[in-house]
Amino acid sequence: PRTGQSEVVFGQGKSPEQLVLAVGGLLEAGQPALVTRLDSARGEYLAKHVPEGVYWPTAGLFTVGRPVDLSEPWPSAGQAMVIAAGASDLPVALEVLGCAMFFGLDCGLASDVGVAGLHRLLQRGESLAKARLHIVVAGMEGALPSVVAGLYGKPVIGVPTSVGYGTGLGGIAALLSMLNACAPGIAVVNIDNGYGAAAMAAKLLG
Amino acid sequence: PRTGQSEVVFGQGKSPEQLVLAVGGLLEAGQPALVTRLDSARGEYLAKHVPEGVYWPTAGLFTVGRPVDLSEPWPSAGQAMVIAAGASDLPVALEVLGCAMFFGLDCGLASDVGVAGLHRLLQRGESLAKARLHIVVAGMEGALPSVVAGLYGKPVIGVPTSVGYGTGLGGIAALLSMLNACAPGIAVVNIDNGYGAAAMAAKLLG
C-alpha cells in the first residue's frame, strides 16, 4: 500500500478461522504478514495452520515472510532504541521490537531501567546516546519519557502500558503523565500500542 | 541546552514581572527567547518592556532573537506541513508555525481543510505529498489525522484542540480519536499543545 508498510492484521476480537483466512490471503498475494494482539489459543492455532510463520507468545505477535527474532539476547543498540521501565512492561516492549523487525527498522532494546533505579538507565548511556529516536515503554506513573527526554534530548515516542493497579486506571495515569511532560520532544501512542510506536518509528526513520 | 533547542518559557500562570525577568535573563545570556500561552494583557506588557521582541496575539507567542513572522500569507509548503481542520483551530496551528519558525524548521501551513470538506484537502495534495511529516491540528471529532495518514502515508503528529462543545470535553474527544486511529504512523501531543508538536518535529527533522 501507499505507506510503504505491509498491511497488518489486528488480531483481537477475530475468530481463529478469520485469522487464518486473512493471513492466507496476504501470503497468496506474495506479501509478508504480521498479526498483533494474539492470545496463546489463537496464536498457536495460527502457527499450526500457517506453519511457515512463528507465534511469539510474550509479544502476542504472529509473523511470516520477514526476518523477525524475539529470542534473547535482544539487540542492545540500534537507530531506534526501545527503553522499557520494568520487567512487567516486557510484553509491550517486545511488541515494539517485533513489529520494528518486521518493518525492517534497526532497533535495540534496553529493559528494566525504570525511574526508581536511574543508575541502570545511565549504564546504557552509550547506546542510548547513539540512537536517533527513543521509544519509551512505561506503566504506573509513566515518568520515564520525561526523564529520558531530559537526559538525552532525542525525540521520544511514549508508549504507556496498562501495568499498575488502582489509580493507574489501566494505563491512563501513565498516558496523562506522558502527554503533560514538560520536557520538549515527546509524542504518545495508545496504551499498550507497541505496534503503533513501531509503525511511527519506521516511517520516521525509513 | 543538550537538546539543541533554546529554552522555552511557559507563559501561563506567570506574572508580567516574572516574564520580563525570564526573557531578560535569556537575552543577557545571549540566547533568543520564546514565550508560549500568553494572553493579550501579558503579551502586550512583554512587548512593551522588551521592545526588540514581537507578540503574536492569535498564537499567544512572544518571540525575540530569531526570525519569526506569522503575518499572512503563510508559507504554503515545507519539510513539515501543518494541516488545520477549521478556522477555529487557527490559534493552535499558528502556535505550531511560530514555534517551528523559532526552531528554524522549514514549515508550511494548510488551513480550513477539515474532514467535512475533503476536496479542500485534496486541492493541497502536491505540497502535502512533498512534506516529510504532517502535523495535523483538529478539534471536535479529531478524525483528520486518520484521513491524512490514510491518504498520504507520512508520519503524523496529531494536535487535538479544545475547539468544540458538550461531549467534545475540551479536546478529550479529539485526543481519544487520534490515539485510537487505525491508520498507522500517528503519535499525539497534549490538547492545544502546538509548541510540543513543533519541538518534536524540529527534533525529528533537525
Added chain:
Amino acid sequence: PRTGQSEVVFGQGKSPEQLVLAVGGLLEAGQPALVTRLDSARGEYLAKHVPEGVYWPTAGLFTVGRPVDLSEPWPSAGQAMVIAAGASDLPVALEVLGCAMFFGLDCGLASDVGVAGLHRLLQRGESLAKARLHIVVAGMEGALPSVVAGLYGKPVIGVPTSVGYGTGLGGIAALLSMLNACAPGIAVVNIDNGYGAAAMAAKLLG
C-alpha cells in the same frame, strides 16, 4: 404495540428459564419473537427449548416467526445500508442486519471498509449511493461516520462498538468521535447497540 414493532426481549442478565418463558408467551400470543444479547450458552438453550426458532451466534440473536437469515453472502444493497469498519465489528453489524430483517426492513451490508482503506469503501459506491440511510458501525477512533456523511450526504446512524483497547475505553472514544462529527446529518445510538439502530431505521423508513 403502538409502535408497529413487535416487542423485543433484552437477553442479557436473564436466566435461561426466564427467556424460554418470555419467548413462549409471545409465541402463544401469536407474535414473532426477537431476543438480543445472548451468549452461546443461553442462545443454544433457547434454540433447544424453542426449536422453531434460530440462534445466530455471531450476532447473539434468537429469532422466531419472521424470515431472518444471517448466513453468507449477506445482501449487498438495500434501502438502508449497514457499513462496518473492520472484521472485528461484524458481531454488531450482524445484530443490525438481523434485527432489520426481523423488522422487515430492506437492508444491505458492506463490511471491512474502514477509514484506513478508503478505496474499499469507494468500491461499494454504487449501492451506498442508492440507499436512503446509512448505518455506520465502527469501533476504535469511530471516524467512519464522518467520512461516509461527507462522501455520500445521506443521513447516518452511527453505532460505536467496543472494539479497541486502552484509550478506546470500551467504545467511549468511538462514541465521542461520532457525537462531535462536523459533517451534518449524524445521530448516534449506544455502544454496540445494533438493535437500537435497526429499530430507528425501521421506524424512519417503515
Added chain:
Amino acid sequence: PRTGQSEVVFGQGKSPEQLVLAVGGLLEAGQPALVTRLDSARGEYLAKHVPEGVYWPTAGLFTVGRPVDLSEPWPSAGQAMVIAAGASDLPVALEVLGCAMFFGLDCGLASDVGVAGLHRLLQRGESLAKARLHIVVAGMEGALPSVVAGLYGKPVIGVPTSVGYGTGLGGIAALLSMLNACAPGIAVVNIDNGYGAAAMAAKLLG
C-alpha cells in the same frame, strides 16, 4: 454541496472579522448563509455588517437568504415536531427550529412539556401524533425522549442540553439517559447541538 444542504458556519471561536468574511463569501457565491453559536457581541456585529441578515439572540443564530422567523407564536405543528422539556431549554429548541426553517423543513415546536408535568405533553397529543419525527430537547435527567417514544412510537432524535447543575455534568447525564433509553427508536446528537438535529431531520424528511 453534495448533501443538498447549504454550508453552515460554526460561529464559536471565530473573530467578528472572520465571520463577516465567511458570510460575505457565501453571499457573493449566491448562497444563503447560516451561522451558529453566536453570542450577542458577535451576533450584533454580524447583523450590523451584513444588514440583509438577521441575528436571533436566544437561538444564537444568524440567517440570511432564507425565510427564517423565530418570533412568537412558533408553529404548533409540522412534519417534524420539536418537543422541549423546560423553559431553560428554549435556546436549544430555537436553534433546532431556526436551522430547520433555514433548511426548508416543515417544523413545529411544543415547549415546557417536561416529564414532571406529563399532562402538558398529553394536551399537545394531536399535533404530536401527526408528526413523522420527534426532536426531543431536554436537560437535567433527560428522560423525556423515553417517555415520548413510549407514548407516540415515532422515531426520536434526542438533543441533550447542558441545563442543570452538579451531577448534570453539563449535559452528560441527559446524554447518557437518552443513549440508554429502553424505548426503541431513539438516536442522539451532541449536547446542545440543535443544529445537528435539524440537519439530520432535514435529510431524513427532505
Added chain:
Amino acid sequence: PRTGQSEVVFGQGKSPEQLVLAVGGLLEAGQPALVTRLDSARGEYLAKHVPEGVYWPTAGLFTVGRPVDLSEPWPSAGQAMVIAAGASDLPVALEVLGCAMFFGLDCGLASDVGVAGLHRLLQRGESLAKARLHIVVAGMEGALPSVVAGLYGKPVIGVPTSVGYGTGLGGIAALLSMLNACAPGIAVVNIDNGYGAAAMAAKLLG
C-alpha cells in the same frame, strides 16, 4: 444497636469461614442475622453450616432468625412498594424485598413495569397509590423514578442498577438520571444497593 436495626454483614470479599464466624457470633448473642451480596458458592456454604438459616440465590441474601420468604407470589401491596423496571432488575428488587422483610417492614413488589410500557405500571395503580413510599429499582436510563414521582407524588427512593451495557457505565447512567430528576421528592442510594434502600425505608416508616 442504637439504630433499632440488627447488624448486617456485608458478604462480598469475605471468606466462607469469616462468614460462618460472623453469623455464628450474632446467633450466639441471640440476634437474627442478615448477610448481603453472597454468590452461590459462599451462600450455599453458609446454608450448609448454619442450617437454621436460608440462602436466597437470586437476591444473594442469607437470613436467619426473622420471617423472610422470597418465593413467588410476592406481596402485591404494602406500606412501601418496590417498583422494578425490568426482569433483569429482579435480583436487586428482591434484595430490597428480602431486607425489608428482615427489618419487619410491610412491603410489596411490582415487577417488569418499566418506562417503555407505561400501561403495565398504570395497571398497578391502586396498590401504588395506597403505599406511603415508593422504592424504584431501574437500570439502563433510570427514568422510572421521575415518571413514578410525577404520577403518584409519593416520596421515592431510587435504586439504580448495573443492568445495561456500553454507556450504561455499570449503573452510572441510571444513577445520574435519578439524581437529576426534575420531579420533586426523589433521593438515591448506591448502584445495586437494595439493602440500603430497605434500611432507609424501614427507618422512615418504622
Added chain:
Amino acid sequence: PRTGQSEVVFGQGKSPEQLVLAVGGLLEAGQPALVTRLDSARGEYLAKHVPEGVYWPTAGLFTVGRPVDLSEPWPSAGQAMVIAAGASDLPVALEVLGCAMFFGLDCGLASDVGVAGLHRLLQRGESLAKARLHIVVAGMEGALPSVVAGLYGKPVIGVPTSVGYGTGLGGIAALLSMLNACAPGIAVVNIDNGYGAAAMAAKLLG
C-alpha cells in the same frame, strides 16, 4: 398539583422577564411562589417587580405567599434538622431551610458542626436526637452523613455541596462518599440540591 406541593420555578438559565411572568402567573392563580437558584441580579429584579415577595440572597431563593424567614437566629430544633458541616456550606443549608419553610415543614438548623470538630456536633445532641429526620449538608470529603447516621440512627438525607477544590471535583467526592456510606439509612440528592432535600423531607413528614 397532585403531589400536594406548590409548583416551584427553577430560576437558573431563565431571563428576568421569564421569571416575572412565571411568578405572576402563579400569583394570579392564587398560588404561592418559590423560585430557586437565583443570582443577585435576577433575584433583585424579581423583588423589584414582585414587591410582595422577598429575595434571600445567601440562599438564592425568592418566596412569596408563604411565611418564610431566613434571618438569624435560625430555628434550633424541628421535626427535620438540617446539619451543615462548614460555614461555606451555608448557602445550601439555607436553601434547604427556606424551601422547608415554604413547604410548611417544621425544620431546624445546626451549622458549622463538621467532622473535624465533632464536639460541636455533640453539643447539639438534644435537638438532634429529637428530630425524626436529619438532612446533612457537606462538601469536601462528605463524611458527615456517615457519622451522623452512626451516632443518632435517624434516617439521613445527604446533600453533597460543591464546596472544596481539586479532587473535590465540584462535589463529586462528597457525593460518592455519601453513596458509599456503610452506616445504614442514608439516601442522597444532587450536589447543592437543597430544594430537593426539602421537598423529599416535606413529603416524608408531611
Added chain:
Amino acid sequence: PRTGQSEVVFGQGKSPEQLVLAVGGLLEAGQPALVTRLDSARGEYLAKHVPEGVYWPTAGLFTVGRPVDLSEPWPSAGQAMVIAAGASDLPVALEVLGCAMFFGLDCGLASDVGVAGLHRLLQRGESLAKARLHIVVAGMEGALPSVVAGLYGKPVIGVPTSVGYGTGLGGIAALLSMLNACAPGIAVVNIDNGYGAAAMAAKLLG
C-alpha cells in the same frame, strides 16, 4: 540501595520463572527478598522453588530473609498502628503489616473498627494514642481517616481499598474522600497499596 530499604519485587504481571529468578538474584547477593501482589498460583510456585521463604496468601506477599509472621494474633500495639475499617479490608491491612515487619518497623494492627461502629475504635484507644503514626485502611466511603485524625491528632497515612461496589468505583470514592478530608495531617497512597504505606512509614519512623 540508597534508601536504606531492600529492593522489593512487584509480583503482578510477572511469570513464575521471572519471579524465581528475581528472588534468586537477591538471595545470591545476600539480600532479603519481598515480593508483593502475588496470587496463590504464583505465590505457591515461589514457595516451592524458594523453600526458605514463606508465602502469605491473604496478604499476597512472599518474604524471605527477614522475620515476618502474619499468623494470628497480630501485634495489638506499635510505633505505627494499622487501623482497618472492615473485615473485607484485611488483605490490604495485612500487606501493610507484612511489609512493615519486613522493613523492621514496630507495627500493630486494629481490625474491623469502621465508622459505622465507632465504639469498637474507641475500645482500642490506649494503643492508638500511644502510636506515633496511624495507617488507616478503608474502602467504601473511606471516611475513617478523617475520624481517626479528628480523634487522635496523629499524622495519618490513608490507604483506600477497592472494597465496595457500584459508585465505589474500585476504590476511587474512598481515595477522593481521603484526599478531601478536612481534618489536617492526612496523606494518601494508591488504592490497595499497602506496600507503599509501609515503605513511607518505615522511612518516617526509621
Added chain:
Amino acid sequence: PRTGQSEVVFGQGKSPEQLVLAVGGLLEAGQPALVTRLDSARGEYLAKHVPEGVYWPTAGLFTVGRPVDLSEPWPSAGQAMVIAAGASDLPVALEVLGCAMFFGLDCGLASDVGVAGLHRLLQRGESLAKARLHIVVAGMEGALPSVVAGLYGKPVIGVPTSVGYGTGLGGIAALLSMLNACAPGIAVVNIDNGYGAAAMAAKLLG
C-alpha cells in the same frame, strides 16, 4: 485543640464579614490565626480590618500572631525542604512555606528545579540531603516526586498542582502520577493543598 495545631480557617467561599468574625474570634481567645485560599479582594479586606495581621498575596494566606515571613530570599535549608518544579507552582509552594512557618516548622524552599532541568535540582543537593522530609510541589506531569524519592530516598509528601492545561485536567494528571510512583516512600495530598502538606509535615516532625 488536641492536635497541637491552632485551628485554621478555610477562606474560600466565605464572605469578608464571616472572615473578619472568624479571625476576631480566634484573636480574642488569645490564639494566632491562619486563613488560607484568599483572593486579593478578601485578603486585603482582612488586612485592613485586622491590621495586626499580614496578607501574603502570592500564597493566598493571611497570618497573625505567629512569625511568618514570605518575602525573598526564602530559607534555603531546613528539616523539611519544599521542592517546587516550576515558577508557575510558586503560589502553592509558598502556601506550604507560609503554613509551615505558622506551625513553627523549620522549613526551606528550592524553586524552579523541575524534571526537564535536573541539573538545577542536583545543584541543591547538599541542603536536600540534609533534610528529613521532602515536600515536592509539581503540576503538569507530576514526575518530580518519583525522581526526588529515587535520588535522595527521603520520605516525600507530593503536592500536585493545577498548573497545566488540556489533559493536565486541573492537576489530576499530576496527582495520578504521584499516586502511581514506583519509588517507595511517597504519599500525596489534594491538588494545590499546600496547607495540608505543611500540616502533615509539622505533625511528623513536630
